[in-house]
Amino acid sequence: MFDGRDPIYLQIADQIRGDVLAGRLAEGEQVMSTTQYATTFRINPATAAKAFARLVDEGVLYKQRGVGMFVAEGAQDRLRELRRESFFAERLLPVLREAEVLGITAAELVHQIGRGAEAGAPSAGAPAANNGGER
């Protein structure tokens, strides 16, 4: 956990974004407190607080004084929008490069993507919000 190159607070923020995006953290749901986060992952509380502050700035979380941090209304949609923008550059491009090295043609890729959708992977455009759709 948290052994990537990025500062730990960025990795924590990323993990929470991922949880919101996948619906593991629902909108309006309370997230772990700084203390819980710090003791669960044995990290400096200031590190956890920095991650939360960032997510509040981004509008993913909001703070209710004296109560805690909650997932903001519309956070999932906003995050999905952001992730879509980076999807092609960060996810698809490396796949295309790898395909080129392996000699996989564009037609073959398109074919496989079509088959993937049939095999039960979530089809493009359908929100993954409904639970129970997890593989």
Place this chain on the structure above:
Amino acid sequence: MTGYAVSARDVSVRFGDTRAVDEVSLEFAAGEIHGLLGRNGSGKTTLLSTFAALRRPAAGRVLVDGEDPFENERVMEGVCLIRESGDVLELAKIPENLRYFANARPTWDADFADELVDAFELDRRKPVNRLSRGQQSAFGAVVGLASRAPLTVFDEVYLGMDAPSRYRFYDLLLADYVEHPRTIILSSHLISEVERLFAGVAILEEGRVLLAEDADTLRSRGTAVTGPSAAVDTATAGLTVLSTRELGRTKQVTVYGDLDEAALAAARAADLEIDAVPVQDLFVHLTNREPS
């Protein structure tokens, strides 16, 4: 009150001809958790004992909360140093110890102390020096935590504890620190266990400061570059190389220092693997120099 800041300026401590601490300058900001790391004999304990006024520097100045702690009652009431031995009344049982510290420490929390004794499952019926080594260390940790001193220093207290007790200690420390922020300095060489607790890290080597940085910066200092030898050599040319390992045509080079975005992008474009270097490994590389 959020704790006492500690400032060491050109501090030297000598034992005969040996410079145990050699012109050390370090700042420990108030209200944060700091790590003081170093190999055995690097001067950690000697430096820390100057913060608690157990030793006076031969040269230089130590300031705790802005004042010299030596024979300074106001400051020393707020400074708690717990060393591996526990720094408690060894011949007395735990309840007598707790009464003693309750009197000696204005910030002592008696209920918390009792909770901690239970949490570490310590035997209240035996004199402290008849407890196991691990239990003695744990009791030192109890005293350090319950004292809630504005400057609390744990010098390798957890050495005698087994792993479950150490993790209990880290968890209790973090939870209590959030409720009652204060300056905490932990010295250790069990770095992988504790490095994420720190906001700042200082490393001593042979009595001198090897580095002092905030923990996030230190974590980003080391990079492991892995791939075909020639490409790795190109990517790491001109950088400070800490270690090199070769396996056939694959080479892994650990470098120290900032790798800028352009260098990272170039390395990735050359299909090199870029990995973080755990602080523990950085520490080993940095302090494992050949004697000159």
